[in-house]
Amino acid sequence: MTMQSRSEQDDLALIDAIEAWAEKELRPVARQFDLADEYPHEIVEQMKQLGLFGATIGEQYGGLGLSAWTYAQIVTKVASVWMAPSGIFNSHLIMASAIERYGTEEQKQKYLPRMATGEFRGSIGLTEPNAGSDLQAIRTVAKKQGDEYVINGSKTWITNSLHGHGTLLLVKTDPKADPRYKGMSLFIAEKTEGFIVGNKLKKLGYRSIDSCELSFQDYRVPVANLVGGQEGQGFFQIAGGLELGRINVAARGVGIGEGALKMALRYAQERSTFGKPLWNHQAVQLKLADMATQVEGARQLVKLASLKHDAGERCDLEAAMAKLAGSEAGAFCAQEAMRIFGGFSYSVEYEIERYYRDCMLMCIGEGSNEILRTIIAKQLIERHKI
Ligand SMILES: Cc1cc2nc3c(=O)[nH]c(=O)nc-3n(C[C@H](O)[C@H](O)[C@H](O)COP(=O)(O)OP(=O)(O)OC[C@H]3O[C@@H](n4cnc5c(N)ncnc54)[C@H](O)[C@@H]3O)c2cc1C
Numbered sequence: 001m002t003m004q005s006r007s008e009q010d011d012l013a014l015i016d017a018i019e020a021w022a023e024k025e026l027r028p029v030a031r032q033f034d035l036a037d038e039y040p041h042e043i044v045e046q047m048k049q050l051g052l053f054g055a056t057i058g059e060q061y062g063g064l065g066l067s068a069w070t071y072a073q074i075v076t077k078v079a080s081v082w083m084a085p086s087g088i089f090n091s092h093l094i095m096a097s098a099i100e101r102y103g104t105e106e107q108k109q110k111y112l113p114r115m116a117t118g119e120f121r122g123s124i125g126l127t128e129p130n131a132g133s134d135l136q137a138i139r140t141v142a143k144k145q146g147d148e149y150v151i152n153g154s155k156t157w158i159t160n161s162l163h164g165h166g167t168l169l170l171v172k173t174d175p176k177a178d179p180r181y182k183g184m185s186l187f188i189a190e191k192t193e194g195f196i197v198g199n200k201l202k203k204l205g206y207r208s209i210d211s212c213e214l215s216f217q218d219y220r221v222p223v224a225n226l227v228g229g230q231e232g233q234g235f236f237q238i239a240g241g242l243e244l245g246r247i248n249v250a251a252r253g254v255g256i257g258e259g260a261l262k263m264a265l266r267y268a269q270e271r272s273t274f275g276k277p278l279w280n281h282q283a284v285q286l287k288l289a290d291m292a293t294q295v296e297g298a299r300q301l302v303k304l305a306s307l308k309h310d311a312g313e314r315c316d317l318e319a320a321m322a323k324l325a326g327s328e329a330g331a332f333c334a335q336e337a338m339r340i341f342g343g344f345s346y347s348v349e350y351e352i353e354r355y356y357r358d359c360m361l362m363c364i365g366e367g368s369n370e371i372l373r374t375i376i377a378k379q380l381i382e383r384h385k386i
Helices: 008-036 041-050 068-081 084-102 105-117 234-270 282-310 316-346 352-364 369-383
Strands: 122-125 141-145 148-159 166-172 184-190 195-200 211-222
Touching: 008 041, 008 068, 008 084, 008 352, 041 084, 068 084, 068 234, 068 282, 084 105, 084 122, 084 166, 084 184, 084 234, 122 148, 141 166, 148 166, 148 184, 166 211, 166 234, 184 211, 184 234, 234 282, 234 316, 234 352, 282 316, 316 352, 316 369
Parallel strands: 122 166
Antiparallel strands: 141 148, 148 211, 166 184, 195 211
């Protein structure tokens, strides 16, 4: 779908097309790929054709230029069927968004058109073995030598790093800087000599998609790949991308919740105990009602944060609330659906166990829910100072 300027009808048609694709192409293979922990190459090719790798990249660079709200709805549709594939284009698009927002024109021209088609697929390389929530504690260091930087250090949990082509790499260009964030920079790191991809980590859920350890050993990257061309901006640039990142994770949580609820609604009508369908028991009704209410409440918060983001307004409070509510709705619904499925929930013949294994990541990634609660509280005080 290429277009000059998108209309609401275009967006609705795209959301419908993605929903139909997810039902037709993802649902039948999700369990098999997940249990085998196998990368879905064919699905990636289909996602390229659908334009998903360019979903939020500007039309001038060959992307679809979708709003955050349209994108969030697409992510929800995909995650309601199988969450993992949404990660293949999601962290890629966070990298693209950092380049589009903060990169030099040369960087945008060089990377964005190839990223929009999925020819170059990216990842975000932030977390290190000693630093996740406290990103300012990272130890990977870049030292300038002529027209290159030489990078040494290691990263972990970097999703898309085995099958992708490069990463948005957060490093220290001045490890002694005080405050620490002033010494941090971002690089567009392509896979060349010294960029070493370790083993694919074995995970509870979010399988099929590759999350790996990376090590950088005298890895040389051209000065031209320093995002924005100026040292010391990395922490600010990453923080800028986090609002959209949190909306995306929130949308994935809503998707998991929606998918788990749908399965529970079906099973509660199919299965009978004590002479009546499960849903006729009040205890099961309470679960279904609470699940639906959490999903719809979280969806409204995703919408609120997305619309603010699309209007160019500050939305750190709303994005944090959406991420908290969306991920908790996903976790709540997956767990309640497990209870409704009873013993069968433990069988890998049923898909609900995958939702249960996938859901907790939404509570941990893109700012853990504990960290997010502290952000929400600080924002509330700032906005309601006495
Ligand atoms: C499957 C998977 C995929 C991932 N993909 C990527 C990726 O693509 N790129 C990437 O860079 N990273 C990725 N990550 C890493 C992820 O972002 C981090 O795991 C996350 O940020 C948490 O960091 P941590 O694991 O170091 O936990 P820690 O920071 O050590 O936190 C441990 C616990 O302490 C709590 N805590 C820490 N500090 C505070 C505080 N100040 N106040 C209250 N509570 C606190 C946390 O909430 C958490 O419960 C991935 C992780 C997983 C599991």
